[in-house]
Amino acid sequence: MRKVFLFFFLTSLSAIFSQDSARILKQLQKLNTLCSVLYVAAHPDDENTRLISLFSNQYNARTAYLSLTRGDGGQNLIGTELREELGLIRTQELLEARKIDGGQQFFTTANDFGFSKNPDETLNIWNEKEILSQIVFRIRAFKPDIIIHRFDHRTPGSTHGHHTSSSMLSEKAFHLSNDPNAFPEQLNRVSLWQTNRQFYNTSWWAYGGRENFKKADKSNMIPLESNPVDLLLGRTNEEVAAKSRSQHKSQGFGSSPKLGSQTEYLELINGNKPSNTNPLDGIDISWNRVEGGNNIKKQIEAIVSDFDIEKPYKSVSALAEVYQLIRNLENNHWKKIKLAEVKKLIKNCLRLRLQFNTFKETGVPESYIPVEIKVINPSPISVKLISVDGLLKLEPSKILIQNKVWKRLKNIKLPNENTTPYWLLKEGNLGNYEVQNENFKGLPETPNLLKAKISIQINNIVIPIDIPLTYRSTDRVAGEVIQNFQILPRVTTKLNKKVILFQDDLSKKVRLQVLSHINNFRGKVSLNTPEGWTVLPQSQKVEIKKTGVSKEYIFEVTPPKGNCTGNFSSIVTEGEKNYDMSLKEINYPHISKQFLLSPNKTTASRIDIKTNVNKVAYLNGAGDKVAESLRNLGISVTEINVNDLRLESLLSYPTLIVGIRAFNVHKELAYKNKILWDYVKQGGTVIVQYNTSRGFDSSQMAPYPIKISRDRVTNENAEVRFLQKNHLLLNKPNKISSKDFDDWVQERGLYFAYDWDDRYQTLFSMNDKGEKPKNGSLLVADYGEGKFIFTGLSFFRELPAGVPGAYRLFINLISYGK
Structure with missing residues (x-):
């Protein structure tokens, strides 16, 4: 029995090693391919993962996706994060996708400001020249042999303005990247390139x-x-592409692989037409394109031919010689790329394990932390550890003993560097992030400068390998979790609420938090407000003894007379140094944990607002902050999950609000909706917010027939026409006027109704420039003893943004019939 068990154990172990060796063989084949492909589109999830995987894994091309935005303007199916926080999540989802399909990831500083109906608007808001220059720079730096864009540059107005703009800019950049008169200031860092x-x-x-x-x-x-x-790895391209696409979890883009033959089509836009169906036809993608590369090509071919899948370490000596040959090349572009590839191959063939670890996940600049470096060589190949440089400096100069861990523990001083998302450190504008470091523009995340450079020697050839500083922990469910170490300010601060509403002239207690990232922090904190607001006291002393401890400070704030809106922020002072950054941790299992630093800001509004209800129920949907926003007005909100939906539990509430996309994400509402309509019949008010129309039977979401479209009004300043200005909903408890639609953000609304039963009343009409009026943004109807309301207005954006008029109108909705 023991022999049988040992046989199966060794067979399984051999299979695992064989899988790793198969991947190494694929990497070797890629080492002998000198080709680059750039895919261009507008947002995360626009990319065709089938093509990215195809070029990366079948053509062995260096393949990258350039997404012009980070998708901040989208919706979120997995949480309540929107705008910049959502953009950070979607950035990480793209990086996880690229790990699977083998591509690289780039961006520009363009902001996804929301749906745009034409490229003229998009390019004006983005600053066309700035974004075009960044695309030209990326082409000059990446040097693609072919460029593929996802959308048609010849059909403006037929799709999202961001989509068309991405292809229009890509087409222009194709010609400009080889023009010395186009953005000549770039030529100090990159060279001209003709795709x-x-x-x-x-x-x-x-x-x-x-x-x-x-x-x-x-x-x-x-x-x-x-x-x-892929017979070597035992997978189809669809299987890779579907897994990659399924990383877009915040957008609900889980995908299953299709079976059998699939065809993609590439329409030639620029350049000479291939003579066959190979898009790389006639392009030299071998080492022959590099002077002195022919010998390297032959050596790699020999390594591939002699590769021992069970003993990949046998290729290490030859790979070290290839490394030396590449290092002597004059072509810096391919030299840099191929040196990185061959280093990875040597490391993988040896199964060398290199770790540079800390014992906590964060630290502050110029402080000392303990770190541990570990090196193990399980192969029989002689590897000498020469030195460790970078943050940690050691000179062990010793042969690594096979399968024995070499480790050292030391204290290091952290540099004054930033590790959190670089594009959010300064507040940008509607169309662009503000990025001060030109070298960072376009990178997917802040470069990790916290590294140790470990130099090993094989056959008298010294090979340096960079290892990032990481924090490793063990999760009881997920197992080992590895994340990059983060440098944070000595202290961060934020107000407890993102929106503060003053309903009268009386003073209000405003709470803020100070979180110390060091022991024994001492300073003072103050609350900044616009002119006309009174704050007491002017400042307060801060003393926090332990790192990771947060303290709350309360200020008394009196608003000025009349309605007004402004921004509050907290600021902590330590000596001559001011700290005004807030810290948000974003942690989902499918992406690495994120530490988001951004200038802290809270919207404060003095508004005249009345309500007829003091408590509501909220049926959670895909995730939004409407419930949290209502609590800012002192309204008690009970959040209910669809599994707990019972008629008897609803009857004590005057109003039930259904969260955004609830019918899209909770399929059981297709039959549980009867509970909602029975509640309305007995005198309740139900407000259903927007649901997406694709594949959705909208008759489920209302007691009378209603049909939902993809209609939306994207101009947040579009005129709103009142169809029934004397309607009770527009007059009680708050008199609604056109002023209540001032200062809306991103859009008026989306997924409006386009057809409805005659028993509904329509209250508003609106449209974007040049379009027909849309009357389906807000429908109301009597049903039994109660009221039913459908709205596609974007309250889920406006309320968290502190838009006063949106609050007044929404309060009228929840008060309707009460």
């Missing part, structure tokens, strides 16, 4: 259906088999 070809990744959806696409002229298109089988 060979540019394609549009078209499909049947661009032609209005599959039948139309069948009839379309495809003479300028290349059909690509996009689902080949």
